[in-house]
Amino acid sequence: MRLNLACELVSSNFHVVFNVANIIGSPLATASHHLRTLKKLNLVKYRKEGKLVFYSLVDEHVRQLIQLASTHSQELMTVGK
Incomplete structure (x- = not known):
């Protein structure tokens, strides 16, 4: 759930x-x-x-880490099929 939420903040x-x-x-x-x-x-x-409270990622490093984690998660789901 938190990864999905963080990925949404990336976009x-x-x-x-x-x-x-x-x-x-x-x-x-x-x-x-x-x-x-x-x-x-x-x-x-x-x-x-x-x-209103607006949330965003802290910085570009966090954005890159989340993108990497998301890509890795998608790859694991593909391999598991």
Whole structure:
């Protein structure tokens, strides 16, 4: 779930929590929990605009790591078939 969420952040610079929940198909509370966990791990950052909270990846290094992990995960699924 968190890899899917991080991959979604790779494809776009900023996401609002409710958009992330819709994209990954989870309740708002679940998406928010996963984003907080990623923030505690210093993988994502956030900024507030009024009541909206926008999340993004911390930097380009994290973006590259997530892309690599996603590619590796897809390769493992292909080999396992």
